[in-house]
Amino acid sequence: xxxxxxxxxxxxxxxxxxxxxxxxxxxxxxxxxxxxxxxxxxxxxxxxxxxxxxxxxxxxxxxxxxxxxxxxxxxxxxxxxxxxxxxxxxxxxxxxxxxxxxxxxxxxxxxxxxxxxxxxxxxxxxxxxxxxxxxxxxxxxxxxxxxxxxxxxxxxxxxxxxxxxxxxxxxxxxxxxxxx
Numbered sequence: 001x002x003x004x005x006x007x008x009x010x011x012x013x014x015x016x017x018x019x020x021x022x023x024x025x026x027x028x029x030x031x032x033x034x035x036x037x038x039x040x041x042x043x044x045x046x047x048x049x050x051x052x053x054x055x056x057x058x059x060x061x062x063x064x065x066x067x068x069x070x071x072x073x074x075x076x077x078x079x080x081x082x083x084x085x086x087x088x089x090x091x092x093x094x095x096x097x098x099x100x101x102x103x104x105x106x107x108x109x110x111x112x113x114x115x116x117x118x119x120x121x122x123x124x125x126x127x128x129x130x131x132x133x134x135x136x137x138x139x140x141x142x143x144x145x146x147x148x149x150x151x152x153x154x155x156x157x158x159x160x161x162x163x164x165x166x167x168x169x170x171x172x173x174x175x176x177x178x179x180x
Contacts, residue, residue, distance in 0.1 A: 004038035005073045007031060008094060010086055011045050012079035012103070012153070023103075027076070042072075048081050049151050056085060063093045077101040077120070080108050080156070087115050107160055125157060127164035135170060143173045150179040 009027070011020060024043075032039045044063070046056060072094040077083040083101045090097060101120030109122065135141060144165070148158040158178065165174060 002037050003071070004040045005031075005035065006040045006042065006070055007074045007076060008042045008044060008067075008072050008097070009076045009078065010082035011043065011047075012081055013045070013047055013049055015043060015045070023078070042067075046081055046085055049153055052151065060089050060092060063089075067093055072097045075099045078103045080104050081153075083120070087118065090115075105156070105160060107163075108156065125160050125164075127161045128167055131165065131168055131172075141172065143175065145175045145177060147177045148179075154178075 009024065011024075014020065015024065028041060031041065046059075048056070075086045075090060075094055075097050077086040077099055078101075080103075083099070083104055086099050086101075090099060097117075099115070099118040099120070101118070102123075104120065104122050106122040106124045131144065134144075146158065146161050146165075148154045148161075158176070165172075
């Protein structure tokens with residue numbers, strides 16, 4: 001009997017969010033389409049946005065026990081926190097598994113040392129391009145508003161937005177609506 005490929009998908013948040021349904025549906029289809037053998041998918045959630053109290057280390061023994069009798073071939077880390085978790089705990093929970101990441105914003109990997117057997121794609125948050133497009137559409141605009149939450153995830157995006165805004169070649173008054 002040929003063993004199936006076993007894939008763990010680590011998400012940042014709820015699988016039922018519309019973006020996750022679409023992304024994971026496409027991901028699962030790509031995994032099984034044309035695969036020469038079966039594929040088993042094991043979803044895991046870190047969910048640091050709704051549970052920011054630092055329970056991640058407590059998850060490690062549970063996951064190690066859960067997967068102790070299964071050989072996992074690939075870990076798909078969807079987001080920065082899942083990528084950090086996978087690289088930190090892969091050898092403990094899923095020894096010899098490769099890591100593939102997605103959903104990580106360009107710029108967040110600066111200074112990060114990519115472990116062996118790890119690959120992936122980043123996505124670009126192009127605030128500068130968005131601002132330039134907005135100014136082309138509304139050339140007399142003088143004010144821009146940035147709306148953000150207060151979770152680590154939100155602050156990371158806000159920092160990237162502020163960095164891009166500082167590079168804008170036209171003066172605009174910026175207002176930040178944070179944590180409303």
